[in-house]
Amino acid sequence: MSEKRPFLRAAGVVSFITIISRFLGLLRDMVLASVFGASRIGDIFQIAFELPNMTRRVLGEGSLSAFIVPIFSRVRAEEGEKRGWQFASNALTTIGLFTFVLMLLGIGLAPWLFWLLGYGYAARGDAEAIRLGVFLTRVMFPFQVFLALSAILMGLCHSLRHFSTPSMGSIMLNVTMIVTGLVFHKMPDQNRFALYMALAVLAGVILRLVIMLPPLSARGFHYTFQLRPDSPRMRELYTMMVPAVFGMAVVQLNITISRPFATSLGEGYLPCLTFSNHLVQMPLAIVASALGTAILPQLSQYLIEKRMQDLHNLAVFAFRLILIVFVPATIGLMVLGHPIIEILFQRGKWTALGTQNAYWALLFYAPALVFWGILQILVPVFYAQRDVRTPVIVGAAAMLFNVALNVLLVMVRPLRESLGHGGLALANTLGVILNTTLLQIVLMRRGLPLWDRTLTSTALKTLLAGGVMGAAAWAMWRAAHPLAAGRHGLVPAMLLAAVLCASVALYFVVAFLIHVPDLRDALRFVLRRGKKRA
Numbered sequence: 001m002s003e004k005r006p007f008l009r010a011a012g013v014v015s016f017i018t019i020i021s022r023f024l025g026l027l028r029d030m031v032l033a034s035v036f037g038a039s040r041i042g043d044i045f046q047i048a049f050e051l052p053n054m055t056r057r058v059l060g061e062g063s064l065s066a067f068i069v070p071i072f073s074r075v076r077a078e079e080g081e082k083r084g085w086q087f088a089s090n091a092l093t094t095i096g097l098f099t100f101v102l103m104l105l106g107i108g109l110a111p112w113l114f115w116l117l118g119y120g121y122a123a124r125g126d127a128e129a130i131r132l133g134v135f136l137t138r139v140m141f142p143f144q145v146f147l148a149l150s151a152i153l154m155g156l157c158h159s160l161r162h163f164s165t166p167s168m169g170s171i172m173l174n175v176t177m178i179v180t181g182l183v184f185h186k187m188p189d190q191n192r193f194a195l196y197m198a199l200a201v202l203a204g205v206i207l208r209l210v211i212m213l214p215p216l217s218a219r220g221f222h223y224t225f226q227l228r229p230d231s232p233r234m235r236e237l238y239t240m241m242v243p244a245v246f247g248m249a250v251v252q253l254n255i256t257i258s259r260p261f262a263t264s265l266g267e268g269y270l271p272c273l274t275f276s277n278h279l280v281q282m283p284l285a286i287v288a289s290a291l292g293t294a295i296l297p298q299l300s301q302y303l304i305e306k307r308m309q310d311l312h313n314l315a316v317f318a319f320r321l322i323l324i325v326f327v328p329a330t331i332g333l334m335v336l337g338h339p340i341i342e343i344l345f346q347r348g349k350w351t352a353l354g355t356q357n358a359y360w361a362l363l364f365y366a367p368a369l370v371f372w373g374i375l376q377i378l379v380p381v382f383y384a385q386r387d388v389r390t391p392v393i394v395g396a397a398a399m400l401f402n403v404a405l406n407v408l409l410v411m412v413r414p415l416r417e418s419l420g421h422g423g424l425a426l427a428n429t430l431g432v433i434l435n436t437t438l439l440q441i442v443l444m445r446r447g448l449p450l451w452d453r454t455l456t457s458t459a460l461k462t463l464l465a466g467g468v469m470g471a472a473a474w475a476m477w478r479a480a481h482p483l484a485a486g487r488h489g490l491v492p493a494m495l496l497a498a499v500l501c502a503s504v505a506l507y508f509v510v511a512f513l514i515h516v517p518d519l520r521d522a523l524r525f526v527l528r529r530g531k532k533r534a
Helices: 004-036 040-060 063-079 081-108 110-117 119-123 127-140 143-159 169-184 190-210 213-218 232-256 258-265 269-304 308-345 352-384 389-411 413-419 421-445 453-484 490-513 519-526
Strands: none
Touching: 004 040, 004 169, 004 190, 004 269, 004 308, 040 110, 040 127, 040 143, 040 190, 040 232, 040 258, 040 269, 063 081, 063 143, 063 232, 081 110, 081 143, 081 232, 110 119, 110 127, 110 258, 119 127, 119 258, 127 190, 143 190, 143 213, 169 190, 232 258, 232 389, 258 269, 258 389, 258 421, 269 308, 269 352, 269 421, 308 352, 308 453, 308 490, 352 389, 352 421, 389 413, 389 421, 413 421, 453 490, 490 519
């Protein structure tokens, strides 16, 4: 029986729940777009929400939960169940206290933080925007404390091979925001509505923490007050976590760094960049994040047992799945992005101009999808090797490259006028490509090349199948568009869904005819069956 089975099964569980979360996140964006539009108030809320959202990406879906896995697993195996839970309690107390202090500092420094992310409004002297932004930032800053604690609980669940409940955590945030938005969306005072949405963010992260307590309790966890920040296991966690958190933050800053530059270009560009980026992040979270979450324990086990060939085979297998799924996803977003954005967001205060601006950003974000997916596998390979320094250095170099491109765009008038906010998305994409390429080169020089001829063949074949799919999708939508033009509701959505389904089916048919490797595994994964025949 293939050892890929448990990996695919775990990834399938995470992916299935993540699909629900991402579609709820899409519904959340639709509510925000309808109420705020691509406008000044939309900018302000997105800036204030960016800090807790970036923390979620760094801690809740990144390094803190990842590093709890190998330490907790080793303590339980070597020192027993009781010692493992004592380490867990100590980690909760220590990290909770540390993030509480950071929360107090963040609340105090909120004016400077908002000034940094919303530089354009500060430069224009918009005092009202700054006041509201600072207030919303302060309201949402406790998010970090609850998120860090839930990230630790997530790591404990993953160590016990329990993936379903932790994956439901982000659902809580989306549900609270959606419910709040639907209940108060007709409120004429948009400032008060923004406050209610900020409170919904806090409610969501608290629920995220609470839902993981029952499954952990059923597996023997009982919190006991432990405060030993200098214990050997905590020092080991710091050694791995601190640079890794910084490294993950650097990676995520490749997205966030565009915020102040976007506000410098004018009002209303931030929601366009944010929502288009979320469309790209959806397949990334559904597939790549699920693979990255499931692959780390298996990679760690292979390294402990010195099974380097198995490690190589598993990583290459994951890369192949990413290529098979993400190459057509990239082409599909670029070809059908405009009708997708129009159908999803163009209602209420979101206008046709907002749709056009969001699509322009999407065109430049989409090519990063494959590289983001590969990065989600590359970073756990370094973590499994207990090397957190290299991803930090490489990520910092990519971030500086991204910043330089953003500055160049804003400062050079011909670039600013020709690319506009799309140039900010392009800078992000080029930064991700640089990050991924450098990490691959490092592994190759270490004697662990994770790219071979089979992957090159897969890449070329998926590009060919994706190209056929893209041409067909463009032709089908061009034929269907007259039936959708001027209509609202289900008719355009059903037409677009039919075009998407037919395009995906055509892609897999072509891919099958040209013998793309592991195509059946990818298809099973997409269908959430999570099984593979040996």
